[in-house]
Amino acid sequence: MAAPGKGLEGVVAAETAISDIDGKEGVLSYVGYDIHDLAPNATFEETCYLLHNLELPTEQQLDEIKEQLGREREPNDFVMDLMPQLAQNTAPMSMLRTACSASSANDPDGWDTSEEANYRKAMRLIAVFPTLVAYYDRLRNDQPLVRPDSGLSLAANFLYMLKGDKADDAEARIFDICLTLHADHTMNASTFAARVCAATLSDIHSAVTAGIAALKGPLHGGANEQVMRMIKEIRNLGGAGKARDYTIDKLRNKVKVMGFGHRVYKTEDPRATHLRRMAKELAEKSGDGSNYEISQEIERAVMDEKGIYPNVDFYAASVYGYLRIPTDLFTPVFACSRVSGWTAHVREQYADNRLIRPDHAYVGPERRSWKALSQR
Numbered sequence: 031m032a033a034p035g036k037g038l039e040g041v042v043a044a045e046t047a048i049s050d051i052d053g054k055e056g057v058l059s060y061v062g063y064d065i066h067d068l069a070p071n072a073t074f075e076e077t078c079y080l081l082h083n084l085e086l087p088t089e090q091q092l093d094e095i096k097e098q099l100g101r102e103r104e105p106n107d108f109v110m111d112l113m114p115q116l117a118q119n120t121a122p123m124s125m126l127r128t129a130c131s132a133s134s135a136n137d138p139d140g141w142d143t144s145e146e147a148n149y150r151k152a153m154r155l156i157a158v159f160p161t162l163v164a165y166y167d168r169l170r171n172d173q174p175l176v177r178p179d180s181g182l183s184l185a186a187n188f189l190y191m192l193k194g195d196k197a198d199d200a201e202a203r204i205f206d207i208c209l210t211l212h213a214d215h216t217m218n219a220s221t222f223a224a225r226v227c228a229a230t231l232s233d234i235h236s237a238v239t240a241g242i243a244a245l246k247g248p249l250h251g252g253a254n255e256q257v258m259r260m261i262k263e264i265r266n267l268g269g270a271g272k273a274r275d276y277t278i279d280k281l282r283n284k285v286k287v288m289g290f291g292h293r294v295y296k297t298e299d300p301r302a303t304h305l306r307r308m309a310k311e312l313a314e315k316s317g318d319g320s321n322y323e324i325s326q327e328i329e330r331a332v333m334d335e336k337g338i339y340p341n342v343d344f345y346a347a348s349v350y351g352y353l354r355i356p357t358d359l360f361t362p363v364f365a366c367s368r369v370s371g372w373t374a375h376v377r378e379q380y381a382d383n384r385l386i387r388p389d390h391a392y393v394g395p396e397r398r399s400w401k402a403l404s405q406r
């Protein structure tokens with residue numbers, strides 16, 4: 031059992047109008063709209079508009095944001111020069127962290143930190159992230175780049191740039207829903223990191239870079255990738271029939287099962303409900319249900335043994351697997367969605383800023399006197 035307050039549990043770090051969670055009831059809402067309402071209805075572009083403007087867009091506003099997110103998809107020349115080296119020498123999240131930072135070079139708004147400039151910079155970051163991930167994958171595999179198609183939704187265009195073929199409408203829509211589900215989640219570690227950075231009045235690219243750095247860790251965004259590695263391991267052991275023993279063995283050895291547990295939810299993570307359904311749908315469509323069946327067995331075993339629910343990362347792994355997204359791109363794909371939330375939070379922080387500087391509890395030695403080298 032962690033000490034009270036450890037990990038800032040229960041501490042209110044900021045006021046936000048962007049999203050809210052009721053951990054007991056398992057409710058997530060963006061600007062008052064329940065995620066169960068948004069998932070089947072909203073597009074990711076509408077979600078971006080909502081998070082940034084705190085209202086759903088009218089038809090004209092939606093057209094404008096779609097046009098903006100379609101137009102700004104190409105990385106700038108400075109980033110493009112870096113990409114081949116990044117593709118050869120860095121892991122995907124390290125590439126994204128560096129490319130995000132480098133995207134500040136040649137930004138058309140330069141060092142303008144006005145509200146309007148920050149909104150445009152936010153849209154540019156949301157637009158360019160999927161291209162960075164897709165270009166990275168194609169460069170490392172010596173494949174020709176597939177240029178963005180501004181006529182496609184952000185979700186459909188990502189799948190197109192990654193694979194070179196247009197995804198069918200059903201798959202593009204499933205990926206679009208995934209982006210909406212991952213877009214924001216109150217004061218999660220990466221959003222908090224981004225807000226801490228923004229609160230020093232550092233620039234929006236720096237704040238988003240801090241968010242990427244925090245998302246990279248396996249206790250946060252890195253979990254989805256670890257889930258797929260676990261599913262593959264179980265498949266190699268013989269498949270779904272081996273999942274229960276494998277999982278229980280981990281738990282009894284005090285090893286955490288990735289994709290389970292949450293600081294705030296004490297019941298099912300509402301995002302997992304949609305991801306489970308989509309994983310099932312894709313499993314049936316693909317004719318290969320093994321990832322889904324293994325996931326179900328793991329879920330049952332964790333529930334029986336520890337009473338812990340799956341979080342967003344658990345079934346996201348199967349969904350991305352069925353969409354044939356390479357496993358090491360799962361966390362960057364998470365970032366392609368969460369950048370919408372990070373940038374909204376950063377703008378919210380700038381709008382009513384105070385430096386974030388928590389206190390500490392000192393547990394080191396009492397004050398003491400310097401000892402010369404000969405006396406130590």
Ligand SMILES: CC(C)(COP(=O)(O)OP(=O)(O)OC[C@H]1O[C@@H](n2cnc3c(N)ncnc32)[C@H](O)[C@@H]1OP(=O)(O)O)[C@@H](O)C(=O)NCCC(=O)NCCS
Pocket residue numbers: 031032037248249250251253281285286287288289290291292293294336338341342343
């Ligand atoms: C998300 C997470 C970091 C939340 O951490 P937290 O609020 O600090 O909770 P703790 O790590 O203190 O866990 C509380 C208890 O539940 C257990 N627990 C939590 N998540 C667990 C998991 N995934 N597998 C097994 N046990 C888990 C802990 O062992 C601990 O048990 P104890 O009190 O007997 O020691 C944690 O659940 C975790 O590490 N999950 C796996 C990584 C993951 O999926 N991250 C994505 C989050 S969206």
